[in-house]
Amino acid sequence: MAPLALLATATVIDAASAGASSFRSDERIVGTYYFYWYDYDANLHIYCGEKDSLTHHPPDIRSFSFRNVAWHRRELTDMMQAGIDFLLPVYWGDRSNIPWAIDGLDRLVQAELELVAEGLLPPKIGMFYDTTALMVEYHLSGHPGDKPNLSTEEGKKLFYAMIRDFYRHVPPELWARIDGRAIVWLYSSGWVKAYDQTLVDYVRRRFAEDFNSEVFIVRERSWNLRTEMEYGWGAALGPILRDVAAIGPGFDNLGAVNCYGQSPLFRDRLGGFAYRDDWERALRSGSNIVVIETWNELHEGTGICETVELGRQYIDLTAKYSKIFKEGSWNRSLKEMDSLIELKPETLRGSPGQNVKLDATIVNQGWHSWPDRLDLGIFWLNLDERNRSKSEVVTIQFPGRICTGQGYQGGINLTLPKHPGRYRVLVSTSYLGKRLELEAIVREPGLLGTGLLALLGLLSFSGSRRGKT
Numbered sequence: 001m002a003p004l005a006l007l008a009t010a011t012v013i014d015a016a017s018a019g020a021s022s023f024r025s026d027e028r029i030v031g032t033y034y035f036y037w038y039d040y041d042a043n044l045h046i047y048c049g050e051k052d053s054l055t056h057h058p059p060d061i062r063s064f065s066f067r068n069v070a071w072h073r074r075e076l077t078d079m080m081q082a083g084i085d086f087l088l089p090v091y092w093g094d095r096s097n098i099p100w101a102i103d104g105l106d107r108l109v110q111a112e113l114e115l116v117a118e119g120l121l122p123p124k125i126g127m128f129y130d131t132t133a134l135m136v137e138y139h140l141s142g143h144p145g146d147k148p149n150l151s152t153e154e155g156k157k158l159f160y161a162m163i164r165d166f167y168r169h170v171p172p173e174l175w176a177r178i179d180g181r182a183i184v185w186l187y188s189s190g191w192v193k194a195y196d197q198t199l200v201d202y203v204r205r206r207f208a209e210d211f212n213s214e215v216f217i218v219r220e221r222s223w224n225l226r227t228e229m230e231y232g233w234g235a236a237l238g239p240i241l242r243d244v245a246a247i248g249p250g251f252d253n254l255g256a257v258n259c260y261g262q263s264p265l266f267r268d269r270l271g272g273f274a275y276r277d278d279w280e281r282a283l284r285s286g287s288n289i290v291v292i293e294t295w296n297e298l299h300e301g302t303g304i305c306e307t308v309e310l311g312r313q314y315i316d317l318t319a320k321y322s323k324i325f326k327e328g329s330w331n332r333s334l335k336e337m338d339s340l341i342e343l344k345p346e347t348l349r350g351s352p353g354q355n356v357k358l359d360a361t362i363v364n365q366g367w368h369s370w371p372d373r374l375d376l377g378i379f380w381l382n383l384d385e386r387n388r389s390k391s392e393v394v395t396i397q398f399p400g401r402i403c404t405g406q407g408y409q410g411g412i413n414l415t416l417p418k419h420p421g422r423y424r425v426l427v428s429t430s431y432l433g434k435r436l437e438l439e440a441i442v443r444e445p446g447l448l449g450t451g452l453l454a455l456l457g458l459l460s461f462s463g464s465r466r467g468k469t
Contacts, residue, residue, distance in 0.1 A: 022177035029085040032292040036104040039065040048259035055255040055301035057308045066104030072111035076122045083322030086176035088128035093162030094137035126176035126183030135191040150195035156202040181216035189222040235293040236302035239278045245287040247278035252301030268391035273377035279321040280433040338366035348440040363407035370402040377428045384421040
């Protein structure tokens, strides 16, 4: 098999002698996933028939194209403002996607080189290896319905070819490196049939032969391999804190539901609160790398780039938190912002739309005084019908600033959701870096107090830590 013959010419790049800069493994850096498969003129990843495939939309959709160097420049410039150190173009290296994958990568590189020539420092480029392309290429090469076996010589060649082809199109001086080694960021292992540790050995040997350089492999947690680091995909739905702290702003795959057959999935952004909360948890994770899921996956509504719907809010938030992260100023904030928060009752009951009261006890156990108000993000997750979940932000107004050792006791007025069901109630405050979990049972008035409600009341969220932190 000779996949991707378009790029099969033998070229050895001496990346080690290119004098390229590198991040250190003990250096705090921020990266993000960059989706560049869009093309307005060719209607690629824009519409499917009359349906809109985008949940969020770019400010100028007519310039929205992997072919447009100016579009790449604009995104890179925004990343610089946001404090992004490296980007991971999501690379599909199979023969059916290679035209946009390579052309778009070349235009991205051109945009980077233009910015460098102007004396600017755009984020470095690493490879996000979308392993879905492995299966697609294997199907197109005569194995429909099967997955590649990466423990075989044929499978290893297929796997490595996409890494080789990606880095042949990125000048070594633009590579994202850690300790001098080029980043290869692996997506899920679910698209392959088999593999073993010899795959990693093969990649390291071949990359050294072709580029006179080494690779820094960050594997998705589904891979049972020994590599430099591990991360988790899916952080747009909630932070995944491994070697890499993976975070995201929220998830709303309306566009993908419209056009690609996905099932609806939703994590409310809470007006930016969810993203701030993810950052607060990442700051306390101890990781030296934060990766943001995503810069611009607009089908699934996980982007932090500028959009018509969200403006530049998430660029500004990222700039704020990436600066805090790199400065290390959160190290003292663990003690500075220590607190006790207790909410009662642990189970809220009532009818749809009914007003209920939470009794709150909040004590400042750190050494930094608090302002006279505290915002709580409330996410009502409907366990019976997820699309009927809701979110809100509730403000507690204190009598004045809360100093060390002082506290607040009072009620928080909430309105139960208008749809009946069982709810997991997530209460978060990014200011204090706290998240609590309650439950709610919402039933029509005729069912309240019946044996059915009593039975439902016995259902608990086992293993969760509720009401106190």
